[in-house]
Amino acid sequence: MLRIGVIGYGYWGPNVVRNFSTANGSEVTMVCDMNQQTLKKVKKVYPQINVTDNIDELIKSPDVDAIAIATPVFTHHDLAKKVLEAGKSVFIEKPFTYTVAEAEDLVELAAKKNLKLMVDHTFLYTGAVRKIRQLIDDGILGNLYYFDSSRVNLGLFQHDVNVVWDLAPHDISIMDYVIGEKPQAVVATGIGHFGRGLEDVAYLTFYYDHNIIAHINVNWLSPVKVRTTLIGGEKKMLVWNDLEPDEKIKIYDKGVQVKTKEGKYNLLVDYRSGDMWAPKVDSTEALKLMAEKFVDYVENGGTIVNDGIAGLNNIKMLEAANKSLTNKGGMVYI
């Protein structure tokens, strides 16, 4: 039984505590938060969990084997560093850190200490993303043409980061996982409306080798919630609508073949339009699967899709995207 200490019980922390409590192989033994009211709430729901407002108490507790960090991104590096130095493995919220340098520091330290780092890229453990990856791996889609994701909604405005840092880590982690290649460069545009210097609407384009392009549309100011990703492939095309309760993934037997012969006006375009197919998608809660994977990773090692390196790549892309955003759309190599 891996005993987990959790730092931070704000927006996402309760989900972390709930899942590490119910996952096979783990239990939550201590929760730390600066807010006394919050700690009382923990106690009410989980009388058996110890609470503290002292981070060091949690980190050093002999009842805590590994630590989950669910605090604002600015605190990630320092907290994770302390934990690693105390000889404990870390499960950490996305985004991993606020700079590439911080992420590299943690990856290096974990390696040196032979400890584990897992970044909470929850979507990688959803049935939908696992199915998409499998479809691509199995060659069902053929060579990829593009990845186009929209993640828009009203709110939740963050205090300290823009919409790219808040929402794009999801899309970038998914894109990174399902495309299976590294982008060469990014162009980002966007705008903020409330005089805080923080963008609330942004558009990211990633250029890959092999004529693949990825686009991410993130927006805190949309009246409607959209969570849709289009993936175009040579053989098949796919639409993932995460808001559909039942048919999240639809695969279209649609495509196009273009043959130019003897001059531009002899373009031959062959369209193919066949059946659509919505495979059953596993609906197990992703965070629970991930919690169990974390236990296995800490106890038995092996490889995971959301280790420190994956987190570091995510931050590299975020940092590059934000650099381009500051330049209003100049290309930034990654």
Added chain:
Amino acid sequence: MLRIGVIGYGYWGPNVVRNFSTANGSEVTMVCDMNQQTLKKVKKVYPQINVTDNIDELIKSPDVDAIAIATPVFTHHDLAKKVLEAGKSVFIEKPFTYTVAEAEDLVELAAKKNLKLMVDHTFLYTGAVRKIRQLIDDGILGNLYYFDSSRVNLGLFQHDVNVVWDLAPHDISIMDYVIGEKPQAVVATGIGHFGRGLEDVAYLTFYYDHNIIAHINVNWLSPVKVRTTLIGGEKKMLVWNDLEPDEKIKIYDKGVQVKTKEGKYNLLVDYRSGDMWAPKVDSTEALKLMAEKFVDYVENGGTIVNDGIAGLNNIKMLEAANKSLTNKGGMVYI
């Protein structure tokens, strides 16, 4: 009765002929096309219309008062110039021309000759776009935050132009009309997949003054058809789904107010979420309204929303977007 001659009876030409035939105040007296088979088709449906494969015959015909041009964009400038020089007003397909210089030349020539130019930005005459413009004019949406349009589908691949020249003229004309300001600059990204040097997927971001941003997503390789525009405003937000048969426009009484007070962690965000409202939208065929407006414009003058100047602005934005696209992003001032 304004007697119209139509040049080009390919993809869009039949719609032009049909609408100028049924519009009040106009009739089609002659059609010109290079293809004899095509001319036979015209004759079969419209026995009363004269046909020719000789452009000069049509242009100079005493039975033709004004001329509609529905040919590929590369021919627009030369054809329109000939028509204007023959002293006749011109109705011309979008995109107006292939370069800004060509567009300027036509606008200048028309002014000098005191003739009329109307560019076929059909969407400006749809009930939906007219309603959106009215809602913005009436202050219902308040100050605008963003305009975000997706126009994706499978095909129709063009021989000679990329997806930006093919589809974006629609979105740009709409954006131009409903925002009512001129963008300062554009950043465009995209990619082509068939070795023709022509993009089939592209993303355009327009930067405006007053913190407005506009984004256009055009794609010839989507398995599903999407025609959706989100418009965010200070007071209300709007979604226009042109594929909805009945409720094309939905107005959401949703919004957000952000107040930062004494330090970033004291961010106060006030969300408002109220009723949704779908106003009835006039469903008269846009092309018919536009045909009748053309007649009125030629006969009585006045102002229209899709005159040569509007067409020229459209080309300026397209040219700038394509320049940015060639640079793989990078801001281009308009």
Added chain:
Amino acid sequence: MLRIGVIGYGYWGPNVVRNFSTANGSEVTMVCDMNQQTLKKVKKVYPQINVTDNIDELIKSPDVDAIAIATPVFTHHDLAKKVLEAGKSVFIEKPFTYTVAEAEDLVELAAKKNLKLMVDHTFLYTGAVRKIRQLIDDGILGNLYYFDSSRVNLGLFQHDVNVVWDLAPHDISIMDYVIGEKPQAVVATGIGHFGRGLEDVAYLTFYYDHNIIAHINVNWLSPVKVRTTLIGGEKKMLVWNDLEPDEKIKIYDKGVQVKTKEGKYNLLVDYRSGDMWAPKVDSTEALKLMAEKFVDYVENGGTIVNDGIAGLNNIKMLEAANKSLTNKGGMVYI
């Protein structure tokens, strides 16, 4: 070339004329309508078609080989009888006749005269219905459990018949065709709201052998248009949404197996929920296919799915349903 005369150019007549004009193997040579204005409209669109307000002229015309009747149902029997007696085959709008006796009379007369009758059950020629029939024939759905159809909309109110006579012929013809058995009895309920003694909302339940039930919901007073049919089978279940532009038919690999063992509280229910699949559906205009089938039927004989017998069955079910409706829901055997 089968030369068709068309009687009636009201709501549906123009579609009949257009399709027999463009179908392979047929042309329309004459149209008859009582309204002179209507005849002028015909002439304007089809200068080559002769028009008349004299039914006998059309029926006896040597330029007319077969006749399509698109007039109100009350006139069907007498008109069709005249045509058959004049030795010409008949294509006739649904509902076939207003009574079973009339339908039997026409079927008998056509047989005696060795002439053909085709009833315009258009839906049987749609790609969707043909696909559903094929799926059932191929055993994909397994034994059928139920057929449940909704056909609701605002209007079009009929002068002389209730909503059952107006809309249910469609559902009954489809149900009849895809289930492939005859119902034993019908129960119908409904109501009218405008003091005319004509129902505008009605619900029909057909009982079949083998535990199959069919339900039809027809309504002229719905704010939204619904055209949805659910078909439950032992192996698969199907949803046909005729308003979907692309994915009209969805087949669900869903089912249930119930085993009762030793007392009612030992019920074992085994649910199966797998993939969904939307087969490509042919989108050829049904009326055109049907027009060509009519030509083939008249010229070469053979069997069709919408002959006089099929029309007669349809009327038997309508008559029984209306009898039940009058009784406010008593069972009527068919």
Added chain:
Amino acid sequence: MLRIGVIGYGYWGPNVVRNFSTANGSEVTMVCDMNQQTLKKVKKVYPQINVTDNIDELIKSPDVDAIAIATPVFTHHDLAKKVLEAGKSVFIEKPFTYTVAEAEDLVELAAKKNLKLMVDHTFLYTGAVRKIRQLIDDGILGNLYYFDSSRVNLGLFQHDVNVVWDLAPHDISIMDYVIGEKPQAVVATGIGHFGRGLEDVAYLTFYYDHNIIAHINVNWLSPVKVRTTLIGGEKKMLVWNDLEPDEKIKIYDKGVQVKTKEGKYNLLVDYRSGDMWAPKVDSTEALKLMAEKFVDYVENGGTIVNDGIAGLNNIKMLEAANKSLTNKGGMVYI
């Protein structure tokens, strides 16, 4: 603080316990269930709640002021009777009882003992149903034409009752509440497929005075989940889709006026089609509101919409519907 004892912790019981635990003014002090494993589950989540498998212990406990019954319908009457006889008020699952006689017995007993009965018609406390009732009360819809509800899904098969007893209590309670009149008669049709003598598909039509009709479609064998109600009114029409996360209720400014003048072919039909409007609907959990209302009802009296009389009416309609169902249609007066 009203101390609640809960009998039955199966499918719905956990929701009852959770809501009476968190509602203002109530707490759950004891839970009774026959299954020891179930009682352990209660203890794990709610260490402070006493558990027992002895119904009398719970009923007589001095720590229990009122009792919620969440057991199968066959046990309702006997359990509720015992509770009332012990001098405690009752909150009871739908359907209230299995016969009208049982329901009448309980209503009478409660009245005699001056105790309260509340039947768990949860939907009456949803924001959607409250809004619909208010719209009708305010005259927005005008005179009602019809109420048409579909509640279909795959499963959950019940051991002991058919789909009418399982699902229709919801629709009947809603219909009863929003129409505000009593139906005169019912016609029901349906069928069962698993040799248990229990219908899994059923259709109910209720006839009201004033030309109102209500139809309920319940089905355990549908591949898709549908929870849609159409309500037609003279002034406006309404669609309630309970599966929509945000726009549950849409009100259409659509209608029709029929004037017959001088003979049936001079029917004048005037269609009205205007805006659509989706009012914001309160999203507070209905069961929580109902729990708080129960506390208030027990402590302060007054009137509620789901008292014993309302429950009794519901059973009258269910009993009549099942009688008609057994007869395969045929009107049954209520």
